[in-house]
Amino acid sequence: MEALDYHAEERRKAEFDVEEMKIVWAGSRQAYEISDRVARLVASDPVFRKDNRTMLSRKDLFKDTLRKAAHAWKRIIELRLSEEEASKLRFFVDQPVFTDLHWGMFIPAIKGQGNEEQQQKWLPMAYKMQIIGCYAQTELGHGSNVQGLETTATFDPETDEFVIHSPTLTSSKWWPGGLGKVSTHALIYARLITDGQDHGVHGFIVQLRSLDDHLPLPGITVGDIGMKFGSGAYNSMDNGVLRFDHVRILRDQMLMGVSQVTREGKFMQSDVPRQLVYGTMVYVRQKIVADASCALSRAVCIATRYSVVRRQFGSHNGGPETQVIDYKTQQSRLFPLLASAYAFRFVGEWLKWLYTDVTQRLQASDFSTLPEVHACTAGLKSVTTSATADAIEECRKLCGGHGYLSSSGLPELFAVYVPACTYEGDNVVLLLQVARFLMKTVSQLGSGKKPVGTIAYMGRSEHLLQCRCEVERAEDWLKPNVILEAFEARAARMSVTCAKNLNNFANQEEGFAQLATDLAEAAVAHVQLIIVSKFIEKLQQDIPGKGVKRQLEILFNVYALSLLHKHLGDFVASGCITPKQGALANEQLRLLYSQVHFDNPSLLLYMVLLLERLLQSTSF
Ligand SMILES: CCCCCCCC/C=C\CCCCCCCCCCC/C=C/C(=O)SCCNC(=O)CCNC(=O)[C@H](O)C(C)(C)COP(=O)(O)OP(=O)(O)OC[C@H]1O[C@@H](n2cnc3c(N)ncnc32)[C@H](O)[C@@H]1OP(=O)(O)O
Ligand SMILES: Cc1cc2nc3c(=O)[nH]c(=O)nc-3n(C[C@H](O)[C@H](O)[C@H](O)COP(=O)(O)OP(=O)(O)OC[C@H]3O[C@@H](n4cnc5c(N)ncnc54)[C@H](O)[C@@H]3O)c2cc1C
DSSP states (O other), X not given: OOHHHHHHHHHHTOOSOHHHHHHHHHSSHHHHHHHHHHHHHHHTXXXXXXXXXXXXXXXXXXXXXXXXXXXXXXXXXXXXXXXXXXXXXXXXXXXOOHHHHIIIIXXXXXXXXXXXXXXHHHHHHHHTTSSOEEEEXXXXXXXXXXXXXXXXXXXXXXXXXXXXXXXXXXXXXXXXXXXXXXOSEEEEEEEEEETTEEXXXXXXXXXXXXXXXXXXXXXXXXXXXXOOSTTTGGGGSOOEEEEESSEEEEGGGBOOSSEEEOTTOOEEEOSSOGGGGGHHHHHHHHHHHHHHHHHHHHHHHHHHHHHHHOBOSOOOTTOOOOBGXXXXXXXXXXXXXHHHHHHHHHHHHHHHHHHHHHHHHHHTTOOTTHHHHHHHHHHHHHHHHHHHHHHHHHHHHHTGGGGGSGGGSHHHHHHHHGGGGTTTSOHXXXXXXXXXXXXXXXXXXXXXXXXXXXXXXGGGHHHHHXXXXXXXXXXXXXXXXXXXXXXXXXXXHHHHHHHHHHTTSSSHHHHHHHTHHHHHHHHHHHHHHHHHHHHHHHXXXXXXXTTHHHHHHHHHHHHHHHHHHHTHHHHHHTTSSOHHHHHHHHHHXXXXXXXXXXXXXXXXXXXXXXXXXXXXSOOO
């Protein structure tokens, strides 16, 4: 049989409504229709071809990216695409590009941190792309430690200007995407100094290049930082270096939504938390979580198609050999990744809602949910990107030697995706932010302040610290409330244990440093609980379509029980479940794998089929 026949054979046996499943994946019928239409638009346009990307020199790749960006912009204007359609188009073009930083960080930073007048001045030019901006925060010396940035913005009351300066080599801006070759402007982060006093890090809009001849303006040294990991991949982006030699900008180029400097040089803090200066990072982290399921689904799609077609061993009487997807080991490596794609999809949808909610609250001066939103975006960004990067590499191995070929699509997918574990906050550093939030929550438990939202379960910690799981048979693990309680008990117990151990240190900061590994693990447990609970909430919604809900229930159980199996040590050590119950969970997981493949042989392929259009790379 030909490869296509194998696929057709598997698809023929579908037992659920594929059209409805597509809508579940997209989030709504309208979102599905937009995605489908824009995917066709990109696939049928030769300018957007990408089969030669890994063979191009850096220079040609960069030219190709400029051509695609210009063509995309032309099509967006000609077809009057909405914001949603334009961002879908960017997604299907599937190439890191300077416009990501312009639309994804420069504009949101002005919207989030600029005052009314600043928004009116800068946004119309940015929306028309008459100016192109990047987000220049990280320096050679400091990325994670934002408070450690060294670039200075010193107010000169004589001229009503700020003097932007790079006082040391380590203060050179280093990494910003779009900076190296393209941007005309940058949103830079620098230490604000007025009257000799340092007021910490704030955002400033600085013009870098002439709008006439694109040459750097006086006092600006700017360039590209060079080749990055992999061929093609992130090399389409002009990550750059930037130095300032006493560059003067007008006072109103400091973003003044969070704090202000008056004409007299007086520093004034608005009535809003200073953390709003970090708001753009929260916005992008939320977007990165939404994107994780897309990258993961591409990898899973490639590995699944390969696993169906590939045959090794087991031929009887000259018959066909065994499809590798039939091997239990292949299933136990692949199916949890498929389930994770759905889990990340649903938690991404929820995070988008949470972000919209906090934005509305902030507009009404309600800052109460900001710490939780910071913890959720940081934690989910960390857990979903780490899992996705690992999963892409696992998918490469699932395709044997063929996975190592560029033509499989997997090496480039990995090389493009893996920096997501570092940018927008190193994943470990972000987990430690979640841990701080959890420790604060635990320390306030006795104070009468009721934890709400994603930490509401901590309010039941008295019960969770002593509850015992009631599972007696493998099928008991199929009950969502049993799974949820096990995840809650594990998360609560790990956090409470860390909090107790912190008390053994005279100095909290020293304790935090010594217990950082345990704290990061407690943060992972908390974030995995959020993902599990949002999957359950999704299943409680009305999901139309024959058999669709049933398939999602199977995937939910695969996701949760595979995590339980992987982190069995945590679950058993926290005392909620016994080793025997852990073994029953594993038994159930094995049965689920068989169910995915044998009771419903088409399930897997159909789900993957939905994602096929996302897959523009050459595959098998
Ligand atoms: C093809 C062409 C198409 C054409 C056009 C199409 C149109 C397209 C449309 C759309 C496209 C959009 C695409 C978007 C996609 C974007 C792609 C992005 C690419 C990625 C590029 C990468 C960029 C970057 O990496 S930017 C740099 C990021 N840097 C970091 O993340 C640094 C990490 N470090 C930190 O965040 C912090 O410094 C820290 C939190 C780790 C340290 O904080 P700490 O030491 O505690 O410091 P402090 O400042 O004192 O904080 C204390 C308290 O503040 C709380 N807190 C910290 N952070 C936050 C926060 N963000 N929000 C709220 N609260 C915060 C912290 O918890 C402490 O609280 P406490 O209560 O006092 O304990
Ligand atoms: C492809 C790419 C694109 C980027 N785009 C941009 C951009 O457009 N604009 C921009 O401003 N920046 C950008 N960055 C920079 C990025 O945000 C930083 O690299 C990131 O925040 C990590 O900071 P760092 O490089 O200083 O890492 P470091 O902080 O030096 O991390 C090194 C190691 O130290 C560990 N570590 C650091 N601090 C702690 C701690 N407190 N506790 C425990 N461990 C710790 C980390 O876990 C890591 O293992 C980009 C980076 C990449 C790779």
